[in-house]
Amino acid sequence: MATLELRNVNKTYGSGLPDTLKDIQLKIAEGEFLILVGPSGCGKSTLMNCIAGLENISGGAILVDDADISQMSPKDRDIAMVFQSYALYPTMTVRQNIEFGLKIRKVPKAQIDQEVERVAKLLQIEHLLARKPGQLSGGQQQRVAMGRALARRPKIYLFDEPLSNLDAKLRVEMRTEMKLMHQRLKTTTVYVTHDQIEAMTLGDKVAVMKDGIIQQFGTPKEIYSEPANLFVASFIGSPPMNFIPVKPAGGRGRWHVPLATDLGQLSLPLAAGDADLDQRELILGLRPEQLALAAEGDSAVLQARVEVTEPTGPDTLIFVTINGTKVCCRLAPDLAPAVGEMLKLSFDAGKALLFDAKTGERLARESKTPAEGSAGNVAQFRGR
Template sequence: MASLIIDNVKKSFGSTDILKGISMDIQDGEFIILVGPSGCGKSTLMNCIAGLEEVTSGQIRIDDHDITHVMPKDRDIAMVFQSYALYPNMNVYKNIAFGLEIRKLPKDEIDAEVQRVAKLLQIEHLLKRKPGQLSGGQRQRVAMGRALARHPKIYLFDEPLSNLDAKLRVEMRTEIKKLHQRLGTTIVYVTHDQIEAMTLANRIAVMKDGHVQQFGTPQEVYDNPANLFVAGFMGSPAMNFIEVDVVEHQGTPCVALEVSGTLHHLPIPEQEQTIRQRVGERVILGIRPEQITHVVPYAEDQPNMVKFDGKVDVVEPTGADTLVLVNMNGQEVNCRVHPTEAVPPGDTMTFLMNMGKAVFFDIKTENRI
């Protein structure tokens, strides 16, 4: 296990800047996920950590040891690729043992290590098979086994689940989480799947255009996004964004919201002092679908709760919940309700909105206010 420091790392290919000054302090034993859309630079950053790409400037340190220009084989890092990169002519045993044989470990030590890893990943019965005889999930376990057998300081996972079907992805996600809990290793993991990021990470680095937009715990990133991009990228369905005017109503600052033809004045929480000082300005109100729901009696009288009626335009059952779309300030807004509470499209429903969970963004800068 080891800490990893990424200090103002930049990477350019010719005149094209891919990484534009990335800095992160990753603690010993943390599970860090780099998440973002295709082309944001997350895989390039991973390759720079592994030594597969030379950084243009900046520094990478493992346990305060500068590895910026160290050869990949000397960094004590193991990487699991999206393609698994298994040797097709070797059986599973040989694939796992290959790195240990290269290091010229004694045969009995190699065998003990292969058996340990196979038991950990529950692939003992596959050791004599070749990769072509394995399913996608089994190949993924073998690729992980090959990395685990080395006992490196840091593990790098580059979209290891992207080739699996939806059900297997969920199962392997759980396996990776269990693995980290058992081993307590430092892991840096790349994905474009924000569900993967939320469920696996200790901390998430949300990337866009070669910059880290926000670096925090899954709950911090979800509840307190730094800007519109982070708020829209994390969460499924995405956060609702509604342009609203900050007005004064009965001597109190609030935001004006028109729902199905009726104007409502929503309270601004006490902690949002900056918004309360923006009377006369237009801002973006961000609120998660689960914070606009059906009326729950015990929640109705809590602070910052607002009750209003709205005409339902669309109903989307998802199983455990139902999403209903309602027009607010001329925009379609997602609300998450219990399936038994949803009404047919065209009918009016009473909603409860938790303004205590609302966040506000500047229209011009798109940053959190």
């Protein structure tokens, strides 16, 4: 196991061109599983290649166990990488593919045989050792590529979108296997993906990237519950967070945001402390599960008409229009009304988020509890 730290890492491909990576700062502990997630072109694969030594950085430093490896060649970094394309040798058997890197390093034959048997058992590919890659399914080839990396016992594993070529069912199965494998090996791992579900389910830590910049770094729970900005909030979560344009009204710590449909209106209370929210253009962020069918006694209730329903099996997604914006609610299938029906929605305002409409930044929450006598659960915010 090893620690990995990136200090102010930059990458540019030439004078006058924009930086592909901009001041990247990350630190992960021994045995942690780090996910680099973001849309295509955000720089995550470039960052992975820089860690592996396949590309040189333009500035900053990459440290493994506090030792600077920025100028080391890939073979000296003690890092194993699994590529999206698997990169197996087609004329070699599975056994020969797994052995290849060990033979290059002149590992004794007895130790090579022991390593092959170990990883084959770990990945359940013992029965495939005599086959060639062309005789394997996509999932089997992916296991072999992983086995070749595992046989090296490196300090750090790098995975560059290893599941993207698999079908949806196999991707879910392999995701579970990778998590179990990491729990057994406890090797420091960096994993690149554009799939936010992979990011949330696999990682101990997640770094969300956009345009070569890390937008937020934290645990999956922190990224989901307290996104730093509109981009992170929209990218993480399926279905994505609802964004409702609002203009707060009130004052002196008693702020509220008006919400309206064609069937009614609601003033959702915000405990904003001394924040100056008057007439600011803000975005109210609510996850689909934070809107529910109103129960008897709920204080924050809004009537709306169902416009679209999307059954997913365990849930039914209901779409309504609030403040002129399509809003998604996640309901239990047996409670979901039909298209055209009226429903009463309650809001979990204690988990509501506010974003500045101009900068996209999230307003920080107040740490104090609502004042005594305030109505129901209220969202608490302070200005920046």
